[in-house]
Amino acid sequence: MEKVLFISYFAPPEEHIGALRVSKFLKYLPQYGYQPYILAGGHISSNTPFVFRPRYLDPYLIGKEIYKNLYSKKNDQVYYDLEKIYTKYNMPKGLFPLSEVRMPDKFLAWILPAVILGMKLLNKEKFDLIYSSSGPPSSAIVASILQRYSGLPWIAEFRDLWSDNHHDLRKTIIHNIDNWIERQTLKNCNALVTVSEPLKETLERKYSKPVYVIYNGYDEEDYPQDVPLTNKFTITYTGKIYIGRQDITPLFKAVKSLYMRGLITQDLFQIRFWGDDGNYIKTLAKKHDIEKFVFYGGRIFYMDSLLKQKESWMLLLIGWKGHLAEGVLTGKLFDYLGAQRPILYIGEIGGEAQRILEDTGMGKFLSKYEDIENFLINCIDKYLKSDRMLGFIGPNENLIKYSRRYNAKILSRIFDYFT
Known part of the structure; x- marks a missing residue:
C-alpha cells in the first residue's frame, strides 16, 4: 500500500465541504492502493484514524468563538436592505476581512505547527507523495515547505482558485501581492488538480504544469x-x-x-x-x-x-x-x-x-x-x-x-x- 501525506486544513469529522471531500478520499483511495495520512488544522478533538492535527492556539478561532458568544444576535424579525447588501458583497475588499480561500488567510497560525507535525510524520513514515487540498492557501504553503524538506512529488489541489477566486474579490494591490505569493508557493509542485474544466483552463493559462479535474461527487x-x-x-x-x-x-x-x-x-x-x-x-x-x-x-x-x-x-x-x-x-x-x-x-x-x-x-x-x-x-x-x-x-x-x-x-x- 502506497502512502500519501494529505495536507488539508479541513478534515473529518468536520462537515465542511473540504472536509467531506477529503473524508471520501480517505474512504475510497485504499481500494486503489493508496493510504492517505491527513495533516489537518483547527481546534478539534477526534480519534478519526489517519487524521493528525497539531496542538496549537489559533487567535482567529479563539476570537471567532468569543464574538459568537458575546455579540452574535439572531433576530428572525430583522429584514435586510437588499440593495445595500448587494453593493457590499460585490465591492473588492482590501486587506480585511480575512479569507478562507486566499490571502490574507484566516488560518495562518496553523502553518508552523502543521509544518512541525508534518516533518515528524515524514520522519516516521515512508511516504510516496504529498497531496494538498486548498483553500485555505495555508494548506498549499504547508505542502510547499514539506515538499522542499522531503523532496517528494507534490500535487496541489484547488477546490477554489486562490488569487483568481470568483467569490472573494480584492483590490488590485492586494490581488497582485496574493498572486505573487501563490506563484512562489507553487513553484515546486509537480501537478495541479481542480474541480471543473473552466477552472482547469484558468490554471493551465497560468502555469506550465499538468492540470487535472477531479469533480466533487456523491457517495x-x-x-x-x-x-x-x-x-x-x-x-x-x-x-x-x-x-x-x-x-x-x-x-x-x-x-x-x-x-x-x-x-x-x-x-x-x-x-x-x-x-x-x-x-x-x-x-x-x-x-x-x-x-x-x-x-x-x-x-x-x-x-x-x-x-x-x-x-x-x-x-x-x-x-x-x-x-x-x-x-x-x-x-x-x-x-x-x-x-x-x-x-x-x-x-x-x-x-x-x-x-x-x-x-x-x-x-x-x-x-x-x-x-x-x-x-x-x-x-x-x-x-x-x-x-x-x-x-x-x-x-x-x-x-x-x-x-x-x-x-x-x-x-x-x-x-x-x-x-
Missing part, C-alpha cells in the same frame, strides 16, 4: 433508501446562499405569478430552505408577497440534508452571478445528483453545471422567470399525475462518473503517474 452509501416523497410539491434548497453572488429572485417572481394566477395553493406547493441566511430568505419572500409558500428550517446536519433532498419532488440549484461563475461547481450539485431527484438550476450562466445536468438527464437550467414559471406549471402537472421523476429520465449509468468512488479511482491513476 451512494450516504443516502437513505425507500424515502417517500412529500405530499406537497416541494422544492428544496440545502446549504448556504451567498448574498450578492447568488440570486433567487427569478424563482420568487415565477412563484408569485403562479400564485396570482391561482395555479398554486399552500396545500399544494412549498419551497424549503435548509441552511444559513434565514432573514435574507424571509426578506425576499416578503418583498414578493409569497411568504406563505416559503419555509425556512435553519441549519441541519449533512446526513439530514440528504434525507430532505431525497424526499423532495425537486431540488433547487442557484448559479453564481457574472462571467467568473462559469467554472463554479458546488458540492451541492453532486449531492443533488446522488439524491436522484429532478434539479432546477437557475442563474445567469449555465456553464459546466448545465453540461453535467444535460449529460445525466437529471435537471434543467433556466434564467428567465417566465421560463421558470412555465417549467413549474409543467412539473406540477406531472406531480398531480404521480410522475415521480416529473418527466426526467431518472437514475442512469452516466451518474456513475460523478460518484466519490469513481473520483478516487481517477485520482489514484494520477498518483500512479507521479510515484
